[in-house]
Amino acid sequence: MTTSPLFVLGTRGSPLALAQANETRRLLAEAHGWAEEHIELRIIRTSGDAIQDRPLAEAGGKGLFTKEIDIALLAGEIDAAVHSAKDLPTLIPDGIALAGFLPREDVRDALISSFADTIEGLPQGATLGAASLRRQAQALRLRPDLKPELLRGNVETRLRKAESGAIGGTLLAMAGLKRLGLAHRARAPLGLDAFTPAVGQGAIALTARSDDARALDALAPITHAPTYAELAAERAFLAVLEGSCRTPIAGLARFAEGRIRFRGEVLRTDGSERFEIEAEAAAADAARLGADAGRTLGARLPAGVLPRD
Numbered sequence: 001m002t003t004s005p006l007f008v009l010g011t012r013g014s015p016l017a018l019a020q021a022n023e024t025r026r027l028l029a030e031a032h033g034w035a036e037e038h039i040e041l042r043i044i045r046t047s048g049d050a051i052q053d054r055p056l057a058e059a060g061g062k063g064l065f066t067k068e069i070d071i072a073l074l075a076g077e078i079d080a081a082v083h084s085a086k087d088l089p090t091l092i093p094d095g096i097a098l099a100g101f102l103p104r105e106d107v108r109d110a111l112i113s114s115f116a117d118t119i120e121g122l123p124q125g126a127t128l129g130a131a132s133l134r135r136q137a138q139a140l141r142l143r144p145d146l147k148p149e150l151l152r153g154n155v156e157t158r159l160r161k162a163e164s165g166a167i168g169g170t171l172l173a174m175a176g177l178k179r180l181g182l183a184h185r186a187r188a189p190l191g192l193d194a195f196t197p198a199v200g201q202g203a204i205a206l207t208a209r210s211d212d213a214r215a216l217d218a219l220a221p222i223t224h225a226p227t228y229a230e231l232a233a234e235r236a237f238l239a240v241l242e243g244s245c246r247t248p249i250a251g252l253a254r255f256a257e258g259r260i261r262f263r264g265e266v267l268r269t270d271g272s273e274r275f276e277i278e279a280e281a282a283a284a285d286a287a288r289l290g291a292d293a294g295r296t297l298g299a300r301l302p303a304g305v306l307p308r309d
């Protein structure tokens with residue numbers, strides 16, 4: 001770039017992260033009448049990208065995808081950062097602000113398999129590649145005979161492994177597939193009742209330095225208030241129940257006509273039991289709704305379901 005950029009967006013380097021950063025750049029350019037080439041995408045490699053052989057819960061949890069990006073923000077190397085909301089920790093470090101979210105994509109999960117269109121249709125004892133305890137537990141609840149297997153790596157790698165028949169199938173977010181132009185590779189989206197998504201699934205989160213008024217003002221016009229209310233409820237629910245990803249937890253809030261309807265669940269890791277809660281409130285009370293739902297459900301859980309017990 002010959003002239004200095006008007007705005008620098010930090011992003012991870014995976015194809016999905018880049019698709020999300022490009023979408024953010026496009027919206028930002030459109031909102032301010034900037035040429036897209038004057039918005040720089042700066043790729044930042046995070047610890048989460050480096051660790052591929054272990055479940056993230058073992059390696060230290062969600063902050064792994066954000067730590068190096070937060071450092072670049074605090075150092076003033078980037079003006080804002082683009083994250084999958086699902087990968088953003090519930091606690092954001094001091095000095096970093098959640099500037100908002102882009103309009104949410106499809107929130108569902110999808111099955112990728114060369115054997116079946118549904119979880120029920122998979123062969124007896126099939127291996128199911130899944131990187132999240134939530135998806136494993138939700139699949140085991142329907143099919144206790146399935147054999148979960150750790151399958152990390154980017155979306156393309158997981159698609160190829162599942163389509164080759166080397167494993168029975170895998171579960172991926174429709175949002176990621178759509179953003180990569182790969183939605184046709186999903187056999188079928190899974191129902192939201194059995195496969196309540198992860199908190200934040202399908203949403204893109206934007207962060208900036210909390211004292212950087214210029215960056216926060218630049219991002220404000222591209223953020224989406226209904227998605228913000230949905231995410232406020234979901235993230236408050238997760239924060240109350242547990243910060244890490246060692247327990248299968250799912251939560252989905254939906255905005256309609258100024259109100260938020262929320263459904264949250266906690267499962268036993270082996271899928272043998274599911275504990276659910278539903279609640280509704282005005283969108284302005286979304287965070288309180290999620291926190292209350294988390295406390296109510298938390299109080300109902302038998303000992304041993306959450307790691308803190």
Ligand SMILES: NCc1[nH]cc(CCC(=O)O)c1CC(=O)O
Pocket residue numbers: 084085086087155171172173174175176200201202203204
């Ligand atoms: N943890 C990886 C991750 N983070 C966000 C997405 C998909 C896009 C989204 O949920 O917004 C994915 C891949 C997947 O779960 O299939």
